[in-house]
Amino acid sequence: MNTVFVEVPMSSTTPIAVRPIGRAVALPGEATLPLMGCRVRAGFPSPADDHLDVEIDLHAHVVRRPAATYFVRAEGDSMLGDGIHHGDLLVVDRSLEPLPGRVVVIAVDGEPTVKRLERRGERTFLMASNPRFAPIPLAGRECQVVGRGHPRAPCPAGRRAVIALVDCNNFYVSCERAFAPRLEGRPVGVLSNNDGCVVARSNELKALGVAMGAPLHLLPPAIRRQAVLLSSNYALYGDMSRRVNRILDEFSPDVEAYSIDESFVGFTGFAADGLEAHAQRLRETVRRDTGIPVCVGLAPTRVLAKVANHAAKKQAAFEGVCRLEADAPAPRALLEGLPVTELWGVARRTAERLALMEIHTAWQLREADPKQIRRHFSVVLERIVWELRGRPAIVLDDLEAPRQRIMVSRSFGRLTGAFADLQEAVRQHAARGAEKLRGQGSQARAVMVFLRTNPHQVGERQYRNSAVVPLPAPSDDSRALLSAAARGLEAIFLAGPRYQKCGVMLLDLVEAERHQLSLLAPRSEAARGRSQRLMAAVDRLNREMGRDTVRFGLPRMGTAWALRCERRTPRYTTRWNELMRVRTG
DNA sequence: TCTGGGGTCCTAGGACCC
DNA sequence: TCTGGGGTCCTAGGACCC
Numbered sequence: 001m002n003t004v005f006v007e008v009p010m011s012s013t014t015p016i017a018v019r020p021i022g023r024a025v026a027l028p029g030e031a032t033l034p035l036m037g038c039r040v041r042a043g044f045p046s047p048a049d050d051h052l053d054v055e056i057d058l059h060a061h062v063v064r065r066p067a068a069t070y071f072v073r074a075e076g077d078s079m080l081g082d083g084i085h086h087g088d089l090l091v092v093d094r095s096l097e098p099l100p101g102r103v104v105v106i107a108v109d110g111e112p113t114v115k116r117l118e119r120r121g122e123r124t125f126l127m128a129s130n131p132r133f134a135p136i137p138l139a140g141r142e143c144q145v146v147g148r149g150h151p152r153a154p155c156p157a158g159r160r161a162v163i164a165l166v167d168c169n170n171f172y173v174s175c176e177r178a179f180a181p182r183l184e185g186r187p188v189g190v191l192s193n194n195d196g197c198v199v200a201r202s203n204e205l206k207a208l209g210v211a212m213g214a215p216l217h218l219l220p221p222a223i224r225r226q227a228v229l230l231s232s233n234y235a236l237y238g239d240m241s242r243r244v245n246r247i248l249d250e251f252s253p254d255v256e257a258y259s260i261d262e263s264f265v266g267f268t269g270f271a272a273d274g275l276e277a278h279a280q281r282l283r284e285t286v287r288r289d290t291g292i293p294v295c296v297g298l299a300p301t302r303v304l305a306k307v308a309n310h311a312a313k314k315q316a317a318f319e320g321v322c323r324l325e326a327d328a329p330a331p332r333a334l335l336e337g338l339p340v341t342e343l344w345g346v347a348r349r350t351a352e353r354l355a356l357m358e359i360h361t362a363w364q365l366r367e368a369d370p371k372q373i374r375r376h377f378s379v380v381l382e383r384i385v386w387e388l389r390g391r392p393a394i395v396l397d398d399l400e401a402p403r404q405r406i407m408v409s410r411s412f413g414r415l416t417g418a419f420a421d422l423q424e425a426v427r428q429h430a431a432r433g434a435e436k437l438r439g440q441g442s443q444a445r446a447v448m449v450f451l452r453t454n455p456h457q458v459g460e461r462q463y464r465n466s467a468v469v470p471l472p473a474p475s476d477d478s479r480a481l482l483s484a485a486a487r488g489l490e491a492i493f494l495a496g497p498r499y500q501k502c503g504v505m506l507l508d509l510v511e512a513e514r515h516q517l518s519l520l521a522p523r524s525e526a527a528r529g530r531s532q533r534l535m536a537a538v539d540r541l542n543r544e545m546g547r548d549t550v551r552f553g554l555p556r557m558g559t560a561w562a563l564r565c566e567r568r569t570p571r572y573t574t575r576w577n578e579l580m581r582v583r584t585g
Numbered sequence: 586t587c588t589g590g591g592g593t594c595c596t597a598g599g600a601c602c603c
Numbered sequence: 604t605c606t607g608g609g610g611t612c613c614t615a616g617g618a619c620c621c
Contacts, residue, residue: 258603344602345601350600350601
C-alpha cells in the first residue's frame with residue numbers, strides 16, 4: 001500500500017499508523033476512528049489524484065475478504081415456499097428469483113448488511129445500498145434464511161412481534177469522545193445552546209451528582225474545575241446519528257429513527273434463538289464503526305423494549321443487550337423494581353395521580369384495569385398498560401411525514417431591549433424556518449412570532465407576547481415569510497423590557513403541490529416559477545457552501561443575540577476546514 | 586314547574602418525549 | 604453574568620349547527 005497521509009478527524013498531525021478494520025480505522029491504543037460515510041481527504045504522492053474517499057478503499061478491503069455465510073431475510077413470504085424453509089442454506093442464483101422490493105439481510109464474516117437482489121442476465125447480484133460500490137455477485141454462494149415477514153405490517157396472528165430499542169449511551173458525550181479519546185474516563189458534560197444547562201452527562205459526571213438540565217452557573221466550582229464541559233456541536237451529533245442509523249439499516253430493513261440518539265428496529269420474523277447474538281453484533285459494529293456505544297432492548301412492545309433497554313444500560317450482566325418476554329418471570333421482577341416515572345410516557349404529573357391510586361411501580365400499573373385507567377387518565381396511559389402486558393398498542397406515526405409546524409427560536413447571548421436586535425433575530429429565525437419548510441415540501445398559511453423576557457430573573461420587568469400573522473396565500477417564499485414575521489414583531493414589540501428569547505413558528509402547513517390557489521391574490525405562473533427557482537438556488541448555495549452563504553438582510557457584527565458557544569469542538573465530519581490531520585506511514 | 590340532544594369544529598392548554 | 608430547542612398527542616370547553 002502506498003504511503004499516504006490522511007486528513008481525518010484526529011487531534012494532531014503526529015504520524016500515526018492506521019490499520020483498516022472493516023470500515024473503521026484502528027488507531028494506537030483503544031481508540032477507533034469512525035470513518036464510515038465520512039469524506040476523508042487523503043494526500044497521495046500523485047498530484048493528479050490527491051483526493052481519496054477512504055470509505056471506498058476500506059469497504060473494498062472488506063469485500064475482498066472471503067465470504068462466509070449469508071443470512072437471508074425476505075420481505076413477505078414470497079421468497080420462501082418452493083422448498084425453502086426457515087434456516088435453510090440456499091444457493092442464491094438458483095433458488096432466489098429477484099422480485100421487486102425484495103430485501104435480504106446478509107452477513108459476510110459477521111458484517112450484516114441489507115441489500116436488494118437484482119437479476120442481471122443469468123446471475124443474481126446483491127445491490128449495495130451505495131451505488132458507488134460494485135454489485136457483489138452471488139452465484140454459487142450459500143445463504144441462510146434467518147427470518148421472514150415484514151415487521152412494518154401488523155404482526156400476523158400467532159407470530160410474536162419483536163422490536164428492539166437501540167439507544168446510544170450518553171450520546172452527545174460519546175460523540176465528543178469518539179474524536180477525543182482523552183475524554184474517556186473523565187467527567188464530561190455537553191451544554192445546551194448558549195452554554196446554559198447541562199444536557200448530556202458522562203457516567204462520571206452523573207456520579208458527581210450533576211443533574212440533567214442543571215444550569216451551568218449553578219454548578220459548584222469544584223465540579224466546574226474537574227469536569228470537561230463542552231458547548232453543543234449539533235452538526236457533529238446529527239452527522240454521527242445518521243452514521244449510526246446507516247449501520248442499523250444493515251441489520252434490519254425496518255429502522256425507525258425515533259430521536260437523535262434512539263431508533264426502533266423491527267425484528268419480527270427473525271429467528272428467535274439467534275436474536276440476542278444478532279443484537280450483540282449490532283452493538284459491536286456500531287461501536288467499532290462509529291465509536292458510539294449503544295445498548296439494545298428487545299421485547300414484544302415498544303414500552304417493554306424501553307424497559308429492556310433501561311435494564312441493559314443499568315445492569316452490567318446483560319452486556320448491553322436485554323431481551324424481555326412479556327410472560328416470563330424476569331420482566332415481573334424488573335417491573336416490580338421500576339417506579340412508574342421510569343416508563344416511557346409517564347412523567348411526574350401522571351405519577352402523582354397514580355400514587356393516589358396506590359400505583360407506584362410499573363408492575364402495579366401493568367396489573368391495573370385498563371378500562372379504569374382510561375376513565376381516570378387517558379387513552380395514552382391505557383395503551384401503556386396494554387404494552388406492559390405485551391400487547392402492542394402504540395403505533396408510531398410515520399416519522400418521515402412532514403412536520404405539522406415548524407419552530408425556530410433561540411435565547412439571546414445576553415439580554416437586549418434593542419428593536420434592531422430583535423428584528424435581526426426574527427429575520428434569521430424566519431429564514432431558517434423557511435428553509436426547513438421548503439426542505440419538507442410544505443407551505444405555511446400563517447406565521448407566529450413570539451418574544452419574552454427572562455422569567456428566571458426577578459426584578460427585571462417581565463413581558464411576553466405573541467402574534468399570528470395569516471398569509472394571503474400559502475407560501476414557502478422566504479421574502480413573504482420574513483415580511484409577515486417582521487409585521488408580527490412590530491405588533492408585539494414593547495420598548496423597555498430587556499428580552500431573552502424570541503422565535504418564529506410556521507403554522508397551518510400544507511403540501512406545496514396541493515394547496516389551493518388563492519382567489520384573492522392569484523399569482524401568475526411565471527411569478528411562482530421565479531420564486532421557486534430563487535428559493536431553490538438559495539437553499540442549494542447554503543447547503544453546498546455552508547449555512548449563511550446567502551442571507552436575507554445584512555448581518556451586523558457583535559449583535560447581542562448571537563449565541564454563546566465558546567467551548568464547541570470542531571465539526572469534524574461536516575466541515576472541510578475542521579477536519580483533523582493524521583499522518584500515516 | 587318546566588328550559589333538548591346530539592353533532593362538528595376549533596383552540597388553548599396540559600402532558601409528555603428527547 | 605449566567606437557566607435549551609424543538610416536537611407530538613390528547614382533552615376540555617366554547618361556539619355553532621340542526
